[in-house]
Amino acid sequence: MSPVPAIVVSDLSVEYPARGASAAHVALRGVSLRVEPGEILGLLGETGSGKSTLARVLSGRGIPKRATDPGPRITGGDATVLGHSLRRARKRDISEITFHVGFLEQEAANTLEPTLTIAENVSLPIFERDHGYSRRAAGERAATMLDTVHLPLSVLTKYPYELSSGQRQRVALARALVLGPSVLVADEPTAGIDATVRDAVIDLLGQLREHRGFSAIIVSHDLAVLRRVTTNAAVLHEGRVVGYGPIDDVLAAPEHPFVSGLATALKPPQKRKESRPQSATGDRTRTMEGQA
Numbered sequence: 392m393s394p395v396p397a398i399v400v401s402d403l404s405v406e407y408p409a410r411g412a413s414a415a416h417v418a419l420r421g422v423s424l425r426v427e428p429g430e431i432l433g434l435l436g437e438t439g440s441g442k443s444t445l446a447r448v449l450s451g452r453g454i455p456k457r458a459t460d461p462g463p464r465i466t467g468g469d470a471t472v473l474g475h476s477l478r479r480a481r482k483r484d485i486s487e488i489t490f491h492v493g494f495l496e497q498e499a500a501n502t503l504e505p506t507l508t509i510a511e512n513v514s515l516p517i518f519e520r521d522h523g524y525s526r527r528a529a530g531e532r533a534a535t536m537l538d539t540v541h542l543p544l545s546v547l548t549k550y551p552y553e554l555s556s557g558q559r560q561r562v563a564l565a566r567a568l569v570l571g572p573s574v575l576v577a578d579e580p581t582a583g584i585d586a587t588v589r590d591a592v593i594d595l596l597g598q599l600r601e602h603r604g605f606s607a608i609i610v611s612h613d614l615a616v617l618r619r620v621t622t623n624a625a626v627l628h629e630g631r632v633v634g635y636g637p638i639d640d641v642l643a644a645p646e647h648p649f650v651s652g653l654a655t656a657l658k659p660p661q662k663r664k665e666s667r668p669q670s671a672t673g674d675r676t677r678t679m680e681g682q683a
């Protein structure tokens with residue numbers, strides 16, 4: 392029997408309801424995609440295309456608990472995360488999803504608790520689940536996680552303001568992974584960090600993928616990241632999927648003007664390099680990554 396898919400999104404539509412003077416806004420329109428165990432899906436698209444909405448909803452954090460709470464509503468279709476339907480999700484389903492799905496939200500570096508140490512920040516999800524958890528075991532877990540994201544243990548006792556934004560981003564990643572999720576949803580995980588650290592994050596995602604069954608959705612505008620860690624990519628435009636498949640295939644055979652615009656923008660402008668044997672592919676790749 393084949394394993395349960397990590398995520399199945401079927402004709403999903405999501406709307407932000409009207410609030411005050413703001414009219415209702417449809418953020419996702421009939422989105423369908425699928426993430427199998429062991430797969431990393433890249434999500435790309437221009438600003439406002441719905442990437443963060445989709446990421447947040449699929450992480451189990453997006454749907455409001457009460458009808459009066461602000462936040463997006465599923466107005467059509469459904470998404471199933473680790474076998475739990477989001478449309479029919481009860482409190483217990485959401486609790487299961489948020490336990491097994493790590494979430495690194497956009498600008499996560501700015502979401503650390505300023506009054507808590509780095510160790511306390513990283514182990515926060517543990518204590519949110521289990522108030523009585525051993526402080527010593529949580530501290531050890533936090534130390535392991537910091538090591539995983541290549542931060543020195545000396546930062547454990549520091550406060551967020553004492554770290555650079557790139558270090559804080561990695562602390563946020565450690566926090567997202569502390570419960571040992573089987574799925575990670577990461578919204579721009581490499582934004583605001585320098586090239587060396589970015590490579591470390593890419594390597595980490597690659598290592599996590601090697602783990603049996605680990606899957607992820609990575610929102611990124613960084614083609615180098617998407618190329619190196621993703622299996623498939625979905626391109627969103629105005630809330631719709633306009634390209635879906637291995638990223639280079641999507642860009643090579645664009646079916647939508649937005650994707651062909653993206654592919655053209657990423658192509659090297661000069662013809663000279665294309666006529667060079669052997670090196671042409673390598674040059675093209677580097678140029679595309681450089682421009683991403």
Ligand SMILES: Nc1ncnc2c1ncn2[C@@H]1O[C@H](COP(=O)(O)OP(=O)(O)OP(=O)(O)O)[C@@H](O)[C@H]1O
Pocket residue numbers: 407416417418436437438439440441442443444445462497
């Ligand atoms: N809380 C909200 N209330 C109403 N509309 C919202 C809300 N959050 C997002 N939107 C709208 O939904 C659409 C999708 O936004 P979303 O943040 O998902 O896009 P995005 O592709 O992630 O953009 P970016 O790359 O800038 O983060 C946008 O038009 C945005 O203005």
